[in-house]
Amino acid sequence: MSESAYRVETTSRLAQWRIENLTSCTYRKSDAFKIGKWNWHLSVEKNRTLYIKLYPEISNLTRENPPVASFIIRVVSSVGDRKCLVHPEVADKQIKSNEDFVWAIEVPLTGKFIIDVEFLDLKIASPDGTGCSIWDEQFTQRKSNETALSSLGRMLSESIHTDIKINASDGTITAHRAILASRSPVFHSMFSHDLKEKEMSAINISDMSIEACRAFLNYIYGNIGNQEFLSHRLALLRAADKYDISDLKEACHESLLEDIDAKNVLERLQNASLYQMPKLKSSCMRYLVKFGKIYDIRDDFNAFLLCADRELIGEIFNEVLAAWKGF
Structure with a gap:
C-alpha cells in the first residue's frame, strides 16, 4: 500500500x-x-x-x-x-x-x-x-505589549490633544496626525504636502462605518481587542490596502486563513484575488477543490460565477480540471 x-x-x-x-x-x-x-x-x-x-x-x-x-x-x-x-x-x-x-x-x-x-x-x-x-491565544500573543501601548490607547479614547478629524460614513472621530503619519505613508504624504486634508485638518473615509473606523484606529494605536479585530477584518483589510499599512494587511491575511468555512470561502477567495493575498487564495482553492467543498455550496458557487472576475473563474476551473485528472 x-x-x-x-x-x-x-x-x-x-x-x-x-x-x-x-x-x-x-x-x-x-x-x-x-x-x-x-x-x-x-x-x-x-x-x-x-x-x-x-x-x-x-x-x-x-x-x-x-x-x-x-x-x-x-x-x-x-x-x-x-x-x-x-x-x-x-x-x-x-x-x-x-x-x-x-x-x-x-x-x-x-x-x-x-x-x-x-x-x-x-x-x-x-x-x-x-x-x-x-486560536484566541495566538492572536493575543501577536499583539504588541499592552502595557507599553496603554498610554497611546488613552490618547485616542479620551481625545487627549487630538488635532485631526476623521469623517466616517456615519460619524466622526478625532485622532493625532503624528501617530497616523508614523503608521501610514499615505497619511504621511497627506500631512506633508499642501493637500486639502492638511488645510482642513480632516480626513474623509466615507467607505468605512464609524465602528470599523474606530477599530482601524485602535489597531494603529495598538489598542484593538480580539473580538473587535475579528468583527471588522474585511473592513480593516480594505483600509490596510488603501493606506498602505503592511502589518495590518498581513495580520488580516493570517487571521482570514484560520477559519475558512463554507459560509465565507467564496467571499474570501474574491478578496484574496482583489488584494493579492496568495496564501489565502491558495487555501480557499484547496478548500473548494481538493477538499471537495465546492459540491456542498453549489447554489452559492453558481451565483458567485455570475459576478466573479473572469480570470479568477478561469483559475478555479483549472484547479478543478487538475483535481479530476489526479483523482
Whole structure:
C-alpha cells in the first residue's frame, strides 16, 4: 500500500483522509497530522460495523495539556451520488486517548470514501474547567505589549490633544496626525504636502462605518481587542490596502486563513484575488477543490460565477480540471 494511503491532508482547521478501499475486516491508522498545538491520528476499523476514531498522538503535551475539541466529522462516499454521513457536532470534548471519541457507523460503505474533520475550536483545559481557545491565544500573543501601548490607547479614547478629524460614513472621530503619519505613508504624504486634508485638518473615509473606523484606529494605536479585530477584518483589510499599512494587511491575511468555512470561502477567495493575498487564495482553492467543498455550496458557487472576475473563474476551473485528472 502506498504511503499516500495513510496521509491526511490539512488546512488550518480542516483535515481529510482519503480511503481508497477497505476489505471486509481491516484496521488502518493514519499518519500523524498537526492541527493547533497537537499531532492527531484518525483510525478506521471495519468488521460488521465501521468504527472511526480521532485522537491526539501520545506525548508530554497531550498528557499535561490534553485538547478540549469542538468539531464536526463527516464521512463522504465518492462513489455514485456522493453520500455524506454527518456525526452530530462535538462540543468541548476533552480527548486524551483513542477511546475518547469513537463513531460507530452501521451504514455499509464500499469503495472510496473521505473522512472529513472540521475543527471548530481547540482549547487547553483550565483548572476551573472553562479553557481558553488556542486560536484566541495566538492572536493575543501577536499583539504588541499592552502595557507599553496603554498610554497611546488613552490618547485616542479620551481625545487627549487630538488635532485631526476623521469623517466616517456615519460619524466622526478625532485622532493625532503624528501617530497616523508614523503608521501610514499615505497619511504621511497627506500631512506633508499642501493637500486639502492638511488645510482642513480632516480626513474623509466615507467607505468605512464609524465602528470599523474606530477599530482601524485602535489597531494603529495598538489598542484593538480580539473580538473587535475579528468583527471588522474585511473592513480593516480594505483600509490596510488603501493606506498602505503592511502589518495590518498581513495580520488580516493570517487571521482570514484560520477559519475558512463554507459560509465565507467564496467571499474570501474574491478578496484574496482583489488584494493579492496568495496564501489565502491558495487555501480557499484547496478548500473548494481538493477538499471537495465546492459540491456542498453549489447554489452559492453558481451565483458567485455570475459576478466573479473572469480570470479568477478561469483559475478555479483549472484547479478543478487538475483535481479530476489526479483523482
